[in-house]
Amino acid sequence: MNARERYEEWLLKLDADDPLRKQLEDIADDEREIEERFYQNITFGTAGLRGKVGAGTNNMNVYTVGKATQGIAEYIKAHGEAQKGVVIAHDCRHFSKEFSELTAGILAANGIHAYVFPDLRPTPELSFMIRRLGTVSGINITASHNPKEYNGYKVYWQDGAQVSSSIADGMLEEIEKVDMFTGVKHMDFAEGVEKGLITVLGPEMDRAYLDLVISQSIYSADEIDADIPVVYTPLNGAGSIPVMTVLSERGFTNVHIVEEQKDPDPDFTTVGYPNPEDTRAFALAEKLGRSIGAELLIATDPDSDRLAIEVIDENGNYIPLNGNQTGVLLVNYLLEGKKKAGVLPERGAIVKSIVTSDMSSAIAESYGITMFETLTGFKNICGKIPWLQKHGYTYILGYEESVGYSPAEPVRDKDGVAAAMLMTEAAAYYRKQGKTLLMVLEDLFRKYGYYHEEQVSLVLEGLEGKKRIARMM
Known part of the structure; x- marks a missing residue:
């Protein structure tokens, strides 16, 4: 079918009171918009789904999310893993909670136990919880640092990392078999909870993750200046509670949060584009920093898996550090600290992407640590960990230049919470x-x-x- 035919099919199948139907009726004479929404099925790959929220086969909505979830359920059942269950998290975006509960209900209807966080959580906590609970998979409803119009659906496997290409291909094969209107099994979220097929996770799970983060600390309280003035912004995302909790429990006494960006906001009203790599995202943090004399500004993105920092210079100006510079500082800090404490592993390993600075390789070599390179993306970086363990290496850090850092092996994805603690600790040291x-x-x-x-x-x-991408490639 072409885009117009798919559009007409949706008009036929959507009930009159379906809120998505109104969107379709509004674009009846807009062929370009119909083409954008229906020219393809939203792409599923190793990063899951990502697209604008709205009606259409190329967008994120209850039908495309339902189709993907049913296909994943079929893949899990076909591999005999249904009894392990799936853990589900979500961020602050429009419809994230609704998509999370929809996903849980579909899994429950397929006999797959769903473990669901009651509110938004950082991506690294989901990765950690997969292995802690022993689930076969994890699903995170998030579009990370993309603009407000977007949402996404990231899929993880039982090792805590994003699914590999082979697993994603197998899931896609099942997804393509599903009719999004008639082939999806549903169960109301409340019914799933009542029947014991859906478990809402309690605060003890948060505690386990926070304890893991704090355990990555390098120096004791008397070896750092815990009164260092710091400004933190979660950019209206999931980082506010976990980052501030970790910094407080770690003993930092002079951390200030940007109040306008403290609470979740799906429209990202105060920042527009919530990407901490974009220096414009630091505008309010810089303003607060100047007023309190902060020496370090830290920002996490909406799902709190990325961290960016700005540091003060001798003239009192805030200088943004890119992911390579922050990574170099983190590599040196970890290796220097572990060597000083006598815990630097004999066969230690750091993993970085091929487009990340080679300066960290020189630092690693000076400490006798082996640097491994992978293709971009943490599915590749953290996907290297099982190989390292099999060959007798101790994983120390994985990172790439796009401000993603993973310093704790039980978390197999970027961890902005742990990176925030370690960079604050480094500055204090x-x-x-x-x-x-x-x-x-x-x-x-x-x-x-x-x-x-x-x-x-x-x-x-x-x-x-x-x-255009096809022409360039």
Whole structure:
């Protein structure tokens, strides 16, 4: 079928009171919009689904989410793993909670136990919980740092990492068999809870994750300056409670949160584009930082898996550090601290993507640590961990230049919460020595050489964007 035929099919099958039907009626004469919404089925791959929220086969809605979930349920059942269950999380975006409960109900209707967080949670906590609960899979309703119009559906496997290409292909094969209007099994969320097929997770699960993060600490309280003035912004996402809790329990006494960006906001009213890599996202943090004399500004994205920082220079200006620079500081801090404590593993390993700075390789080599490289994405970076363990290596850190860091092996994805704690701790440790992070970075440049990297992001959306990408490739 072409886009217009798919559009007409939806008009026939959607009930008169379905809120998505009104969207379709409003675009009846807009062929370009119909084409954008219906030219394809929303793509499912190793990153799951991601698209704008709204009616259409190319968008995120109850029908496309339902189709994907039913297909994944069939894949799980075909592999005899249904008894292990699936854990589900979501972020602050429009319809995230609704998609989360819809997903849980479909799994329950298929005889697959669903473990659901009652409210938004950071992506790394989902990854951690998969292995803690022993589930076969995990699903996170999130579009990470994308604009407010988007939502997504990330799928993880039982190792806690995003699904591999082979698993994603198997799931896609099942998804393509499902009729999104007649082939999806449903159960009301409340009914699933009542029947014991859906479990709403309690605060003890949060506690387990927070304890893991805090356990990654390098130095004791008397080895750092815990009064270092810090500003944190969760950019109206999932990081507010976990990051502030971890920093408080770690003993930091002078951390200030950007009040306007403290609470969840699906419209990201105060920031627009909630990507901490974009320095404009730090505008309110810089304003608060100047008013309280902060030496470090930290920001996590809406699902709190990425971390970006700004540091103060000798003139009192805030200097943004890119993912390579932050990664170099983190690598050096971890290796220096572990060596000082006598816990640097004999066969330690760090994993980075092939587009990430080679400066960290030089640092790792100086400590006798092996650097491994993978293709981009944490499905590849954390997917390397089982191989490392099989071959006698101890995983220390995985990271890539797009401000993603994974310092705790039980979490097999980017962890903005743990990275926030470690970078705050690093700044506090060096402050006690009379140094800023910027000064330490300069010291590392002088020791290992000056490296320069630059990232260019080209965003091509919709059908025309897909055609341009095809021409370039």
